Amino acid sequence: MKSFQAFRLDTANQCLWRGQGRVAIPPKPYDMLRYLVENPGRLVTQDELLEKLWPETYVNPELIRKYIVDIRKILGDRPDKPEFIETVTKRGYRFITPVIDESATPPSELGTQKDVVPGTASSEEEKSSRSRYFRKLAIIPILGVVVAAATADHFWFARSRATRSLLNANSIAVLPFVDMSPAKDQEYFSDGLAEQLIHELAKVSGLKVVGRSSAFQFRGKNEDLREVGRNLGVSNILEGSVRREGNHVRITADLIKTDDGFQLWSQTYDREINDIFAVEDEIARSATGALQVKLLNANGPAISVSLRNTSPEAYQAYLQAQYFNGRGVKKVDLATALNYANRAIQLDKNYAPAWALRSYVLNWMAGFDLMDQREGYRRARADAQQAIALDPNLAAGYLALGWVQMKQDWDWKSTEVSLNKAAELEPGSVDVLRYRADLYQTLGRLDEAIDLQKQVVTLDPLRARSYAALGNTLFEMERYEEAQATLQKLLELNPEQERDHFRRGELLLAEGQVQKALAEMEQEPREDWRSFGEALAYHAAGRPPESDTALKQLITIRPSGWAYQIAEVYAYRGEVDEAFDWMDRAYQQHDHGLLVVKSDWLIKNLRQDPRYTELLKKMHLSR
Numbered sequence: 016m017k018s019f020q021a022f023r024l025d026t027a028n029q030c031l032w033r034g035q036g037r038v039a040i041p042p043k044p045y046d047m048l049r050y051l052v053e054n055p056g057r058l059v060t061q062d063e064l065l066e067k068l069w070p071e072t073y074v075n076p077e078l079i080r081k082y083i084v085d086i087r088k089i090l091g092d093r094p095d096k097p098e099f100i101e102t103v104t105k106r107g108y109r110f111i112t113p114v115i116d117e118s119a120t121p122p123s124e125l126g127t128q129k130d131v132v133p134g135t136a137s138s139e140e141e142k143s144s145r146s147r148y149f150r151k152l153a154i155i156p157i158l159g160v161v162v163a164a165a166t167a168d169h170f171w172f173a174r175s176r177a178t179r180s181l182l183n184a185n186s187i188a189v190l191p192f193v194d195m196s197p198a199k200d201q202e203y204f205s206d207g208l209a210e211q212l213i214h215e216l217a218k219v220s221g222l223k224v225v226g227r228s229s230a231f232q233f234r235g236k237n238e239d240l241r242e243v244g245r246n247l248g249v250s251n252i253l254e255g256s257v258r259r260e261g262n263h264v265r266i267t268a269d270l271i272k273t274d275d276g277f278q279l280w281s282q283t284y285d286r287e288i289n290d291i292f293a294v295e296d297e298i299a300r301s302a303t304g305a306l307q308v309k310l311l312n313a314n315g316p317a318i319s320v321s322l323r324n325t326s327p328e329a330y331q332a333y334l335q336a337q338y339f340n341g342r343g344v345k346k347v348d349l350a351t352a353l354n355y356a357n358r359a360i361q362l363d364k365n366y367a368p369a370w371a372l373r374s375y376v377l378n379w380m381a382g383f384d385l386m387d388q389r390e391g392y393r394r395a396r397a398d399a400q401q402a403i404a405l406d407p408n409l410a411a412g413y414l415a416l417g418w419v420q421m422k423q424d425w426d427w428k429s430t431e432v433s434l435n436k437a438a439e440l441e442p443g444s445v446d447v448l449r450y451r452a453d454l455y456q457t458l459g460r461l462d463e464a465i466d467l468q469k470q471v472v473t474l475d476p477l478r479a480r481s482y483a484a485l486g487n488t489l490f491e492m493e494r495y496e497e498a499q500a501t502l503q504k505l506l507e508l509n510p511e512q513e514r515d516h517f518r519r520g521e522l523l524l525a526e527g528q529v530q531k532a533l534a535e536m537e538q539e540p541r542e543d544w545r546s547f548g549e550a551l552a553y554h555a556a557g558r559p560p561e562s563d564t565a566l567k568q569l570i571t572i573r574p575s576g577w578a579y580q581i582a583e584v585y586a587y588r589g590e591v592d593e594a595f596d597w598m599d600r601a602y603q604q605h606d607h608g609l610l611v612v613k614s615d616w617l618i619k620n621l622r623q624d625p626r627y628t629e630l631l632k633k634m635h636l637s638r
Contacts, residue, residue: 016117017052019099019110022090023117024052031089043078043277044085051100051110060107069277078278083108187251187302188225189213191234192266195258205257206231206341207334208266208295212253214410215299217443225249226445226475227341249273253302262288262327268298288327325369329362333369340376346385352376367406374398374415382422384576388605392423410440414447421454422607425634430454445474449484456488458636459613464488479509483518490522491614498522517544520552525616529555543572550584551617562588579608586618594618595626602633609634 017024023032026049031038040048046068051059061079083100086092092099101109189212192205210227217224255268263285270280280301284294325333336355342348356373359366374395381391396419402412417433420426431454437447452467468485475481482505489498502518509515520535533556536548546569553562566584569577582597598621601609612618613636621627631637 017049018115018117019052019055019112024049038089040089041085042275044082044089047079047082048086051108052114055110055112055114058103058107058109063107078281185221186223186225186249187216187253188230188249189216190252190254191231192254192268193256195256195265197258197260201257201259203335203338204259204264204331207337208255208257208291210337210341211295212299212302214441214444215295216253216302217441217445218410220442222443223474224443224445226471226478229475229477231341232477251279253298255298259288264288264291266294266298268302270302288330291327291330292324325359325363325366329359329366329369332356332359332362333366333372336369336372336376340372340379344379344383346380349376349380349385353380365405367402367409368411370398370402370405371409371411371415374402374419375411378415378418378422382607388423392419395419396423408440410437410444410447413437413440414444414450417450417454421450421457421610423605427454427458427635443474445471448474449481452484452488453610456491456614457610461488461492461614465492477508479505482508483515486518488614490518490525491611491616493525493616495522495526513541514539514544516540517548520548524551524555543569543577546572547577547580547584551587554584554588575604576606577608578604579606583608583615583617586621589620591620591624594621595624598626598630602630612636 017026021033022038025032029042029045029049031040031045031048047064050064050067064079083102087094087097087100090099094102097111099110099112101111103109189209192209194201194205209230213224213227213230216222250273252271252273253268254271255266258265264287266284266286268282268284269278271278282298282301284297286294332355336352336359339348339352339355353373353376356369356376359369360373363369377386377391377395377398380386381388381395395415399412399416399419402409403416406412413433414437417430417437420430420433424430434447434451434454437444438451441447448467448471452464452471455461455464455467465485465488468481468488472481472485482501486498486501486505489495489501499519499522502515502522505518506515516535516539520532520539523529523532523535529552533549533552536545536552539545539548546565550562550565550569553559553565566581569584570581573580578597578601582594582601585591585594585597598609600606612630612634618627
């Protein structure tokens with residue numbers, strides 16, 4: 016216990032008392048006050064405070080001054096006539112009040128007293144100080160990334176609370192920035208800012224960046240930042256707000272450590288909208304700079320300066336296209352995204368990100384039969400190539416091109432070149448990892464696919480489709496227990512996810528649990544997947560008429576676009592000629608189901624047939 020004037024610093028319980036009342040003081044100002052009190056009369060430099068209090072963390076020196084101001088308010092001290100803390104200009108601080116060591120413990124009843132504010136300090140100032148501190152912990156939506164733990168005896172993502180508390184120091188989540196605009200109509204703008212920062216941070220090698228789909232699920236939620244960090248395994252969070260009025264924008268950004276709520280860096284920008292790119296670059300550089308000193312190595316790569324530039328009108332159209340593209344694959348959203356992307360390109364034909372984004376939108380529309388497939392992919396390829404021509408350092412252009420080369424061209428070598436280039440430019444991108452995993456699964460390199468899919472789940476832990484992809488690949492590798500656990504996690508994230516009951520039923524079929532498989536297939540909410548599953552399960556159960564009925568229903572529901580799935584049913588039932596007839600249709604239709612032809616367990620009856628070898632040759636897939 017250390018006493019000075021009317022105050023007592025209880026170092027055992029880490030609290031401050033004035034008389035019989037406990038004084039509210041945030042953790043970091045307390046740590047600083049304690050160090051000064053334990054070194055009375057001695058000049059303590061800023062460097063010493065940083066080294067002694069935060070040896071493993073980069074701290075902006077401005078925060079030292081902020082905490083000194085907070086401490087003075089709490090103690091009722093004045094910088095011009097100090098009673099407690101003297102500032103020695105450009106050198107540091109000295110605690111000038113005599114300090115007495117006390118051996119007596121505080122009365123037991125003190126722990127039940129209400130927090131009080133010292134009579135010498137302003138109550139309103141104290142409330143304001145506390146409000147500023149705790150607002151950093153509660154007002155912005157929170158997201159972290161689940162850190163996976165692989166062991167020999169447990170599934171790779173299973174872990175205890177103790178494991179979850181071991182945070183990855185090189186991880187960061189960028190939360191959707193809060194729209195503070197008067198009309199609350201700038202969500203597309205605040206979302207776009209956060210998404211651009213995700214891409215900028217993903218360029219830093221060694222920094223694990225949470226994917227957009229997981230980070231944005233916490234929009235508008237109010238959770239304690241430190242608890243989220245402990246439970247989800249992310250050690251740093253970049254959060255902020257945007258207030259836009261006309262062409263003026265105020266952006267506030269904060270980089271927070273999740274283990275203790277400590278603010279590593281904070282900045283407010285008042286700019287015109289045409290300066291937005293400079294602000295984005297400055298935020299990204301400042302955040303990574305704060306992390307690199309202690310976490311990523313002072314000699315690590317610095318974030319590159321972006322060369323983006325366009326008009327405010329084109330950028331606004333681009334952000335609106337990005338916003339609607341991120342809402343899902345409904346035709347109305349993708350059509351709206353396409354319109355805004357078209358407008359962005361009309362306003363600035365040299366803006367490479369808009370070309371890349373339009374390629375993505377066209378890829379989605381072609382892939383989900385929302386437009387003519389060949390025409391959609393042709394346009395998507397041209398847009399991706401134009402994006403690369405305009406900006407060879409834009410990862411999104413190579414990723415969009417790789418999508419076309421994989422899904423439409425079946426040009427696996429070119430796909431790998433494009434995706435490797437995207438990975439070189441954005442090594443922390445979840446999308447790059449996901450596409451590369453898809454490619455390796457198609458090529459039959461399942462071990463490599465699983466490694467990448469595990470990284471995807473780690474960086475995008477709240478996206479159900481990430482678990483679906485991993486579960487499917489584990490299943491194809493006959494790692495059934497791991498696949499089952501992964502699919503269970505998927506159901507926990509999204510109980511209503513279409514196709515999940517089919518996946519579980521398929522796994523049960525492979526394990527020989529036919530009746531349980533049939534029960535799962537019958538629970539599948541989507542009619543086409545239910546008919547598909549029932550055709551398989553009824554056959555396994557020795558009920559050919561019901562299997563035929565389900566297969567006919569599937570063909571009726573999906574006369575085109577599902578040729579591969581129909582071929583799977585025939586192959587599973589041992590009807591080889593019928594299976595190859597539908598395989599040929601799938602090939603002619605460029606059915607995306609063929610991309611798993613090398614690993615698909617349902618067609619194992621076909622693999623010894625010369626027609627299967629011929630199909631692989633036509634698809635440029637060697638055996």
